[in-house]
């Protein structure tokens with residue numbers, strides 16, 4: 001899986017979580033390298049730009065990692 005290798009090489013293991021509506025950075029998540037670990041559960045976040053509220057339920061590392069893409073030289077997951 002060439003793409004995954006590229007992703008791993010590009011960044012340390014921090015993924016930025018950004019608002020999918022306005023692209024505002026919400027928080028950063030540092031991978032613990034355990035796909036089954038429940039990373040974020042019942043976390044309520046408010047976007048400071050567009051005021052959208054997101055509630056993350058049972059987000060595992062796999063969900064965060066697989067949903068992420070490279071943007072601006074960083075790993076970014078839109079939520």
Ligand SMILES: [Zn+2]
Pocket residue numbers: 019020021022023024047048049050051052
């Ligand atoms: Zn927003």
